Amino acid sequence: xxxxxxxxxxxxxxxxxxxxxxxxxxxxxxxxxxxxxxxxxxxxxxxxxxxxxxxxxxxxxxxxxxxxxxxxxxxxxxxxxxxxxxxxxxxxxxxxxxxxxxxxxxxxxxxxxxxxxxxxxxxxxxxxxxxxxxxxxxxxxxxxxxxxxxxxxxxxxxxxxxxxxxxxxxxxxxxxxxxxxxxxxxxxxxxxxxxxxxxxxxxxxxxxxxxxxxxxxxxxxxxxxxxxxxxxxxxxxxxxxxxxxxxxxxxxxxxxxxxxxxxxxxxxxxxxxxxxxxxxxxxxxxxxxxxxxxxxxxxxxxxxxxxxxxxxxxxxxxxxxxxxxxxxxxxxxxxxxxxxxxxxx
Numbered sequence: 001x002x003x004x005x006x007x008x009x010x011x012x013x014x015x016x017x018x019x020x021x022x023x024x025x026x027x028x029x030x031x032x033x034x035x036x037x038x039x040x041x042x043x044x045x046x047x048x049x050x051x052x053x054x055x056x057x058x059x060x061x062x063x064x065x066x067x068x069x070x071x072x073x074x075x076x077x078x079x080x081x082x083x084x085x086x087x088x089x090x091x092x093x094x095x096x097x098x099x100x101x102x103x104x105x106x107x108x109x110x111x112x113x114x115x116x117x118x119x120x121x122x123x124x125x126x127x128x129x130x131x132x133x134x135x136x137x138x139x140x141x142x143x144x145x146x147x148x149x150x151x152x153x154x155x156x157x158x159x160x161x162x163x164x165x166x167x168x169x170x171x172x173x174x175x176x177x178x179x180x181x182x183x184x185x186x187x188x189x190x191x192x193x194x195x196x197x198x199x200x201x202x203x204x205x206x207x208x209x210x211x212x213x214x215x216x217x218x219x220x221x222x223x224x225x226x227x228x229x230x231x232x233x234x235x236x237x238x239x240x241x242x243x244x245x246x247x248x249x250x251x252x253x254x255x256x257x258x259x260x261x262x263x264x265x266x267x268x269x270x271x272x273x274x275x276x277x278x279x280x281x282x283x284x285x286x287x288x289x290x291x292x293x294x295x296x297x298x299x300x301x302x303x304x305x306x307x308x309x310x311x312x313x314x315x316x317x318x319x320x321x322x323x324x325x326x327x328x329x330x331x332x333x334x335x336x337x338x339x340x341x342x343x344x345x
Contacts, residue, residue, distance in 0.1 A: 001109070002041070003043070003112060003114060003115070004106075004113070005114065006045045006098035006115070006116035006117060007030065007098075014091035014092070014119060020292045021133040021292070025119065025294065028297060032302045033301070033302055038306070045111070048094070048097045048098070049090070049093035052064075055096060057145075057148065059136060063127065070084040074086055075088070078135075079129075088135065095116075095121075095138050096137075096138045099142045099285070100142050102114035102142075103285045104145075107150050107283065113283070113285065115308065116286065116288065118288055120134060120135045123137060123139060123289050126166070127170070127171070132163065133290075134167065137167045138287050139244050139287050140157075140167065140168050143178055147177050152239045154236060154239050156178075156179045156181070157181070158182075158233075158244070159183070160244070160245065160246060161245070161248060161289040161290045162253070162256040162258055163184055163189050163246065163248070163256075164186065164190060165182050165289075166190045168180055168244065169209075172206065172207075173200050173203050174202060174203040178203075178206060179208065180206065181228070181232055181233070183212060185212055185214060186213070193209045198340060210228055210337055214257030214328070215258070215326075215327060216249075216330055217264060218260060218261055220328070221267075222264070222267055224334060225271045227338065228338065232341065232343060240280055241284045243284070243287070244287060244289045245301075245304070247297045248290040248291045250291070252296055252320060253293045253296060259327055261318065262316070262317075262320060266306070273310070286308075288301075299318055303317060
């Protein structure tokens, strides 16, 4: 078994010039993977459009029809930030479908793990509303697939995008079968993700938010994964780990104020791969969310693949280097999260 990747040219056709979430993001990733010989080491996973019944476990039929209608009419906007182009509906179907195909391949044992290089991204999309550059919530759709069709009882979603995954939280805040752990800058778009948002009803305790001020970097994120993400995952005992991988907490990203480096992202990937090996036979599936500095995004994804492959001899490739800024400590927020969730570690 090896690591798989999802890509389809349709993902490039969802594009608006001048918008930060544009086709150049995927082009930069693919270029870095090709130039460093990574694509040849990976198994391609063909994408297919998501089936309507799978899509509508997460989104209302009325909203799905709206996205289709706007695309057919030549495009438009769902809100000030979220565009639809003529090919966007098909691209969004293929993004969600591609992630489900990757999840299926990992659960079937055909792949050790996988990364879906898809767009449009998804973690902000609500049941009846697209927002934050997102049309359909890819990771939520994949989690529902695993629970409804594969007989899983516990799925963990880890979201390290710099923006809180409000759509994913909303989809599962009352569901005890899914734990959602999010590290994000706060208060920041979309304004959700307070550490006191911990789930509701049967899902109480299943939402673990780690809201961070600006300036947190490699050491802080390593501490968070060691003291919060790991202990929470061990307590939950997932059968599958899904990852919303946003690379916009990089120190040079134009849309946020965090200080992660490419090496810090590689360390996160290694930590999540280790967790998957320890808890769920390595079943780990990633999907692309944000990241708007093209070099930081491309090389972070490149090094992530090396960690997923378990390449012990891999030499970090980072043309940007470590953050030139001093890190802000995270001890206080970690202590608060651990108190709220009664975590040890």
